[in-house]
Amino acid sequence: MVVRDVVIAGGGFGGYYAARKLEHLAPSDVRITLINDVNFLTYAPLLPGAAAGTLDPRHIVVPLREHLHRTELRMGWVTGGDPQRNTLKVTMISGETLDYSYDQLIVAIGSVSRVLPIAGLGEHAIGFRTIAEATALRNRVVRHLELAEGLDDPEARRPYLSFVFVGGGYAGLEGIAFLADFAQDALKRYPRCREVGTRWVLVDAAPRIMPEIQPQLAEFTVGLLQGRGIEFRLATELASVAADHVVLSSGELIPCRTVCWTAGVKASPVAEEMGLPLDHGRIVCEPTMRVVGFENVWSCGDVAAVPDPAQPGQACPPTAQHAIRQGKLVGRNVAVALGHRGTVKPFTFRTLGSFAELGRHNAVANLMGVRVRGFLAWAICRFYHLAWMPGLDRKSRLIADWSTEIIFPRDIAEMGQLGHPPRLSDPVPRPPGSAV
Numbered sequence: 001m002v003v004r005d006v007v008i009a010g011g012g013f014g015g016y017y018a019a020r021k022l023e024h025l026a027p028s029d030v031r032i033t034l035i036n037d038v039n040f041l042t043y044a045p046l047l048p049g050a051a052a053g054t055l056d057p058r059h060i061v062v063p064l065r066e067h068l069h070r071t072e073l074r075m076g077w078v079t080g081g082d083p084q085r086n087t088l089k090v091t092m093i094s095g096e097t098l099d100y101s102y103d104q105l106i107v108a109i110g111s112v113s114r115v116l117p118i119a120g121l122g123e124h125a126i127g128f129r130t131i132a133e134a135t136a137l138r139n140r141v142v143r144h145l146e147l148a149e150g151l152d153d154p155e156a157r158r159p160y161l162s163f164v165f166v167g168g169g170y171a172g173l174e175g176i177a178f179l180a181d182f183a184q185d186a187l188k189r190y191p192r193c194r195e196v197g198t199r200w201v202l203v204d205a206a207p208r209i210m211p212e213i214q215p216q217l218a219e220f221t222v223g224l225l226q227g228r229g230i231e232f233r234l235a236t237e238l239a240s241v242a243a244d245h246v247v248l249s250s251g252e253l254i255p256c257r258t259v260c261w262t263a264g265v266k267a268s269p270v271a272e273e274m275g276l277p278l279d280h281g282r283i284v285c286e287p288t289m290r291v292v293g294f295e296n297v298w299s300c301g302d303v304a305a306v307p308d309p310a311q312p313g314q315a316c317p318p319t320a321q322h323a324i325r326q327g328k329l330v331g332r333n334v335a336v337a338l339g340h341r342g343t344v345k346p347f348t349f350r351t352l353g354s355f356a357e358l359g360r361h362n363a364v365a366n367l368m369g370v371r372v373r374g375f376l377a378w379a380i381c382r383f384y385h386l387a388w389m390p391g392l393d394r395k396s397r398l399i400a401d402w403s404t405e406i407i408f409p410r411d412i413a414e415m416g417q418l419g420h421p422p423r424l425s426d427p428v429p430r431p432p433g434s435a436v
């Protein structure tokens with residue numbers, strides 16, 4: 001039997017749901033291969049919980065092999081493609097470079113932080129898009145509490161206890177809210193840090209936070225977080241970053257040793273190497289998610305510019321809710337292209353709304369135009385994530401973590417050494433951990 005190959009590049013929300021749909025619908029002569037750089041899907045909306053220690057980082061990822069049964073998973077880094085020859089170039093984890101041939105290709109490699117040319121940003125700031133970054137942020141908070149606790153001069157402690165987040169979208173807001181709460185809890189165990197307190201500042205170039213929610217909800221969010229001591233610098237840009245301070249466009253200098261950059265995303269730059277049409281770096285798709293000008297290449301998720309049914313003339317926003325629905329539909333459409341009954345369908349999903357969890361049983365939500373806030377919004381957020389987290393085992397782990405959080409204080413062990421063992425050949429053991 002001649003095998004027909006479907007290759008999926010990227011195993012996040014878009015790629016994972018496309019593979020699942022194909023597993024159900026693709027004819028039996030179809031081989032599905034998923035290429036991803038890691039062997040799990042990261043449930044990114046729960047990264048703030050992982051950063052703040054309310055969720056175990058392992059519990060917000062989904063091992064792809066556990067949930068995909070007919071799909072062949074290959075760990076590697078897609079570096080480009082030649083759609084004229086129907087090949088995809090991949091550097092495997094072994095270091096070997098392979099050309100994957102396909103009959104149908106789905107590109108779902110997501111997005112990366114959009115970094116602006118600001119002096120010192122690339123060297124000193126940290127992003128907030130991956131498990132590694134969320135874990136590093138948490139470790140940095142704990143490590144800096146430890147460092148500051150050891151300093152006699154209260155003034156010298158301040159930069160270690162000051163944290164600046166740039167970007168007032170859901171990632172920045174949830175990140176600063178969760179981490180400020182975490183530090184507040186942790187301070188109980190750091191008497192010398194408590195004398196100085198921690199400082200949290202959110203900077204955004206726009207005059208308001210979260211454009212996705214109504215102005216009243218945005219104002220409520222700012223008021224709520226200000227009540228917890230978080231400072232806002234809106235209509236203000238980050239001018240420069242150094243190891244121990246940032247300077248804002250207003251001229252203000254903030255002594256701090258942690259800057260978290262959440263000011264926007266852009267399509268993975270690997271898209272530029274795929275030989276496909278791009279619009280602002282995203283792969284240009286028809287409403288069916290077929291790439292414009294190619295019969296057998298499809299794209300979905302953050303990397304794809306799929307026409308947004310809710311906003312004619314614009315591409316869908318880069319959100320998980322879109323990537324999930326696009327992944328399911330592109331999987332179905334590819335199955336149809338391979339002989340499954342039916343016709344390819346256009347993407348018609350309209351956003352259900354958006355929400356931001358703000359910690360301490362509080363959240364804000366815009367649900368199809370209806371404003372919800374406080375405990376009800378928080379409960380809706382938690383149920384939503386629980387519903388969308390794939391697999392009963394992962395759902396149970398989330399419930400267990402969330403329940404533990406109610407009863408016990410947060411874990412303040414600093415585990416920066418995880419996965420970095422000392423070399424057996426080192427004559428003298430190195431001091432634990434390295435500067436994060």
Ligand SMILES: Cc1cc2nc3c(=O)[nH]c(=O)nc-3n(C[C@H](O)[C@H](O)[C@H](O)COP(=O)(O)OP(=O)(O)OC[C@H]3O[C@@H](n4cnc5c(N)ncnc54)[C@H](O)[C@@H]3O)c2cc1C
Binds near residue numbers: 014045110323355
């Ligand atoms: C902190 C945070 C909070 C968020 N909160 C929300 C929220 O509340 N609601 C919401 O709807 N959305 C939220 N999002 C956005 C959402 O996570 C993304 O829109 C969604 O993950 C996009 O899905 P995707 O499949 O396009 O990309 P991803 O889920 O990022 O998957 C891409 C996959 O491809 C892999 N990959 C990338 N490049 C390569 C390559 N060259 N070779 C091989 N593999 C590659 C990546 O490792 C990843 O596994 C949040 C994002 C962040 C960072």
